[in-house]
Every structure is written in structure tokens, then in C-alpha cells.
Amino acid sequence: MLVKVYGSAVFGVEATTITIEVNMDKGIGYHLVGLPDNAIKESSYRIAAALKNNGYSMPGKKITINMAPADLRKEGSAYDLTFAIGILVASGQIKSTETDKYIIMGELSLDGSLQPIKGALPISIKAKEEGFKGFFLPIQNAAEAAIVSDLDVYGVENVQQVIDFFEGKGDLKPTIVDTRAEFYKTLDFPEFDFSDVRGQESIKRCMEIAAAGGHNIILIGPPGAGKTMLAKRLPSILPPMTLREALETTKIHSVAGKLKEVGLMNQRPFRSPHHTASSVALVGGGSYPQPGEISMAHNGVLFLDELPEFKRDVLEVMRQPLEDREVTISRAKFTVTYPSSFMLVASMNPSPSGFFNDPGAPQTSSPHEMQRYLSKISGPLLDRIDIHIEVTPVPFEKLTEEQKGESSVDIRNRVIKARDVQTKRFEISDSIHYNAQMSSRQIREFCVLDEKSKNLLKTAMERLNLSARAYDRILKVSRTIADLEASADIISSHIAEAIQYRSLDRDGWLG
Missing domain, CATH: 3.40.50.300 (P-loop containing nucleotide triphosphate hydrolases)
Incomplete structure (x- = not known):
């Protein structure tokens, strides 16, 4: 089964949407293509442990993941959550047709919790420009990403919250930030005067x-x-x-x-x-x-x-x-x-x-x-x-x-x-x-x-x-x-x- 989920890469101060294609086939293996760096190649170990510790499993099949565009160098561990959701959908462990409407980013710990990522704000801006419905990312980055209006930004603590959302469970709510209130919130007295x-x-x-x-x-x-x-x-x-x-x-x-x-x-x-x-x-x-x-x-x-x-x-x-x-x-x-x-x-x-x-x-x-x-x-x-x-x-x-x-x-x-x-x-x-x-x-x-x-x-x-x-x-x-x-x-x-x-x-x- 072939599914598509979406992540993002940051070059300079601008983001580029990355299409993650996950294909499940007969055989055994984990193949990652599309110019990933070593941190991305190591993702299979983090994903396998995180899924197992949350009651899911890495399918015993041949998994091929393509990161498109394939000629663009990708780096960092922020695609762990993207791959994990793609694998769960492709293997039928998540039954949802909504995953391709969201940008999904986050580094997985072995227990399934999420570590913060870099570039959440430019990614959020690009997601809105390209018409995505929302953005899943670690809760530590939610405040900066939620600066962008008209985009549902979900700050999550672990992979289970994302799974529950796509299966219609839980009560995950988007993070709301009043951008103008944040902007006008100034210090009455400067620290150094x-x-x-x-x-x-x-x-x-x-x-x-x-x-x-x-x-x-x-x-x-x-x-x-x-x-x-x-x-x-x-x-x-x-x-x-x-x-x-x-x-x-x-x-x-x-x-x-x-x-x-x-x-x-x-x-x-x-x-x-x-x-x-x-x-x-x-x-x-x-x-x-x-x-x-x-x-x-x-x-x-x-x-x-x-x-x-x-x-x-x-x-x-x-x-x-x-x-x-x-x-x-x-x-x-x-x-x-x-x-x-x-x-x-x-x-x-x-x-x-x-x-x-x-x-x-x-x-x-x-x-x-x-x-x-x-x-x-x-x-x-x-x-x-x-x-x-x-x-x-x-x-x-x-x-x-x-x-x-x-x-x-x-x-x-x-x-x-x-x-x-x-x-x-x-x-x-x-x-x-x-x-x-x-x-x-x-x-x-x-x-x-x-x-x-x-x-x-x-x-x-x-x-x-x-x-x-x-x-x-x-x-x-x-x-x-x-x-x-x-x-x-x-x-x-x-x-x-x-x-x-x-x-x-x-x-x-x-x-």
C-alpha cells in the first residue's frame, strides 16, 4: 500500500514542503531514499522503539520511503514523526484519509515522546501558503508556529496523541496565539536602563x-x-x-x-x-x-x-x-x-x-x-x-x-x-x-x-x-x-x- 504524508525542510529562512511517500510491499527491509543525512537514516531505530513502547509495531514487510523532491538534501531528525505516521497508515494500523492534509514534524524519543525541532515558524508559514489544514509538531514549538493565523497548529507531547487524533479519539485542541497581543506585550521597564x-x-x-x-x-x-x-x-x-x-x-x-x-x-x-x-x-x-x-x-x-x-x-x-x-x-x-x-x-x-x-x-x-x-x-x-x-x-x-x-x-x-x-x-x-x-x-x-x-x-x-x-x-x-x-x-x-x-x-x- 502506498500513502503520502508531508513534512518540511528549511533552507535559509524559507521552508520547502517535502512529500514523504511510504510504500509497503512483500519482503523484509527498510529503504530510505531521497538524499537523507545520517540522522534521518537512523530514524528506523527510534521509530521501531517508539511504536513498540506505545502498543504498535513496525511491520515485518519491505518498507520503502521516498523523500521528494529527491534531489534536495534533507537533514535532521525532525522527520521521525512523519515517517511513523506514514508507516502506521500504510500498514493499516491507523485508518484515516486525513493524514495528507497536515504537515507532520517531530523527533521521536524511544518512549514515543517528542523533542523540539528547528524552523517551526517558517514551516508554519509555508503550510498556510500551500493550503494545508494544520500542522502537528512538538508542544515546545507550538507557540511560535501558532503565530500564523488560519492554520490549526497542534502541539503534541507524544506520538500517541497524533494517532488518537487521526482515529477520532482524544481531545487534542489547536494552540491559539493572539499575535497582536503578543506583539504589544512589552516590558514597562527595560532590564538595563x-x-x-x-x-x-x-x-x-x-x-x-x-x-x-x-x-x-x-x-x-x-x-x-x-x-x-x-x-x-x-x-x-x-x-x-x-x-x-x-x-x-x-x-x-x-x-x-x-x-x-x-x-x-x-x-x-x-x-x-x-x-x-x-x-x-x-x-x-x-x-x-x-x-x-x-x-x-x-x-x-x-x-x-x-x-x-x-x-x-x-x-x-x-x-x-x-x-x-x-x-x-x-x-x-x-x-x-x-x-x-x-x-x-x-x-x-x-x-x-x-x-x-x-x-x-x-x-x-x-x-x-x-x-x-x-x-x-x-x-x-x-x-x-x-x-x-x-x-x-x-x-x-x-x-x-x-x-x-x-x-x-x-x-x-x-x-x-x-x-x-x-x-x-x-x-x-x-x-x-x-x-x-x-x-x-x-x-x-x-x-x-x-x-x-x-x-x-x-x-x-x-x-x-x-x-x-x-x-x-x-x-x-x-x-x-x-x-x-x-x-x-x-x-x-x-x-x-x-x-x-x-x-x-x-x-x-x-x-
Whole structure:
């Protein structure tokens, strides 16, 4: 007897429906075809034990299972439940004609319970697009899959619940998630708030500008100056995610299997990989490509602490994603693309000893050691960072102040107003949403300078020997400063402030 059941495979952040054909014939054997990997080939042992421990049996016949399309590589153990239901229907142990109307996915334990899978949300989206009635999957993944409306999502704990459903037994109900309620369920008070930061008013101003325009920023200062503390508070002043951004971000975390039992992500991600991370860990890849840290930070913040400690080749692979806001991973038979529109926040010591710009500390690094240390970061990568700012230690008097600083909520309100200005400015564009994303043509259109501002910028370019890309960065940052002040025009004070935020372009830093 031949039956068809359906599963799904995820490539990049999109799902492809897989037709599972199960054929029962005379003889003995278990044949699995259609480019399965080793985890799928081992499924027969898990299925046999799970069925036996739930009162069913593996038929003593020749079982042939084809995974179509056969030229598409399949991987993972999430097809166990699909195969098990197909085998039970083909052998007559389940009498149902409804199994081909559902997507069925889940990894089986030997006792028949189910383990969570990756990519439940994109699979659910594809199931709805192709007109399937419902989706069976492990209960741990039900909340994320149920974000999709008009699709019955059944979170199950074991294979017996699925069998009972198709035999008209039990009381299995679909999981219901109010997507908009989940989206608008926000935290009243952020976990990390700028009101906890003593002093550092100039740095807070930089962070506000970076958040308002979506600019990349690097913090340079000695150990203990507060670089990491400031970076962790940046997400608290970013505008709330839109529903589209929340779905995009949730899909990526779903594919990576990082959602656990959370439904829709409504907080911007903050990712902070260790400096020993490989290029694959950072940008994604592997034999079966998975999203890396830069994609996990999509619509949020990627924080690289101690930037020069990262391997240079690891940092260089970020150059293209920083420009294109997506990363493409190519393999011999397929290519996947992951979105990676993130704010880069980096921190570094100014020298190997860490105290180059601290007047109260002795200078123990030679000029040669400093040059070698700073040269670990390439010029082209630094050019892609809009704001360079020095962070100095907070004086004792500031640390002991009782008065709290300005809260993240107040700063975020100003950021949202500036972003609203940018939304109106770029409303005819689908790909540009804030100033940091402006192309050269848009810079010429929206960053028009008066004569005084031009002369100021020309002088700075000549004295600091800035590149053309640094020139564009200064214009973008000055446009954001003007937006924060609700100014339609960029004036010389905006240009002057933006020039100050190019610390690493000055003599004495990179030589």
C-alpha cells in the first residue's frame, strides 16, 4: 500500500514542503531514499522503539520511503514523526484519509515522546501558503508556529496523541496565539536602563545619535570605563519593533532553534559573541548552513567586545553584510541568504595596556606595540563604523552622586521622533528606513550643505586625510543630529559634532 504524508525542510529562512511517500510491499527491509543525512537514516531505530513502547509495531514487510523532491538534501531528525505516521497508515494500523492534509514534524524519543525541532515558524508559514489544514509538531514549538493565523497548529507531547487524533479519539485542541497581543506585550521597564549610568553624558549623547540614525558605533577606552555597560543599554533606547520586523527576527531565531517556548519576539535582540568566535559562528554557514550571530542580531544590536582580539579574517567577513544588510552562503548545490540588518556596537582598548588615553595611568606600550595592536582592525572595516567615541573613566564624585541620570524611556522618545522624520523622508523606498542606510544618491539629495558647512568639512577631510566613505559617514551622522533637533537643514554645528565622532581617523591613533 502506498500513502503520502508531508513534512518540511528549511533552507535559509524559507521552508520547502517535502512529500514523504511510504510504500509497503512483500519482503523484509527498510529503504530510505531521497538524499537523507545520517540522522534521518537512523530514524528506523527510534521509530521501531517508539511504536513498540506505545502498543504498535513496525511491520515485518519491505518498507520503502521516498523523500521528494529527491534531489534536495534533507537533514535532521525532525522527520521521525512523519515517517511513523506514514508507516502506521500504510500498514493499516491507523485508518484515516486525513493524514495528507497536515504537515507532520517531530523527533521521536524511544518512549514515543517528542523533542523540539528547528524552523517551526517558517514551516508554519509555508503550510498556510500551500493550503494545508494544520500542522502537528512538538508542544515546545507550538507557540511560535501558532503565530500564523488560519492554520490549526497542534502541539503534541507524544506520538500517541497524533494517532488518537487521526482515529477520532482524544481531545487534542489547536494552540491559539493572539499575535497582536503578543506583539504589544512589552516590558514597562527595560532590564538595563541609562538612568543607572553615572556621568558619561557625552557618551549617552553618542548612543542617542547612533540609535536615532541606526549608525554603527565603536567605543574606545581603558578597562573599567563602562563600555560594556553602555552597550548593553543601547537596545533600551531603540524604537519598538514593527510587526514585520518582529516576524523576520522570530523566523531567524526559529531556524536556529533558539526560541525555546517563546512565541513572537517583540524585543530587539542583543548578541554578544566571544572574541574566539569563528567566521562561521559570526556570519553563518556549516555543512548544513545555519544563521550566524550577525543574522541572530537582525533588527537589533551586535556587540563585539574587545574588537582587536577577534581574528582579523573573522572581522573582514563582516564587511559585505554591513553594507548589504544580508549575508549569502554558497554551497555546491544551493545558496542561502540570511538577513543581517543590525547595528554594530564595538568596544576596544586604545592600546595593548588599555590606558593610552587615561592621563592618570602610566603608558607602558611602545609606539610599535600600539601600531600593531590597532592594525588588527582594517581601515575598510573602520570606515563602515559611523561613530568613533572615546570613553574615559568616571570620576569618583560622579560615581557617588545620588541623582539618577536621564531614563532610557525619555531618550527613546526623542529617538522615535527622529525616526519618524526619517520614515517620512524615505517613505517611497522599500529598502531604506533610517539615515545609516542612505545610498550615495540619497546623501546628495538629503544632506545638502551651506557654504560654511562645506568649508568646515573640507578642512577636516584634508587635515585628517579621511576617505570618501568616511565623508559619507560624517554627512549621515550630521543628518541624524539635525533630525534630533528637528532641523530641516544641516548647519555647521551639526557637521562639527559629526566630525568629532571620528576619533580613530585622527593623528596619534592609527598613525
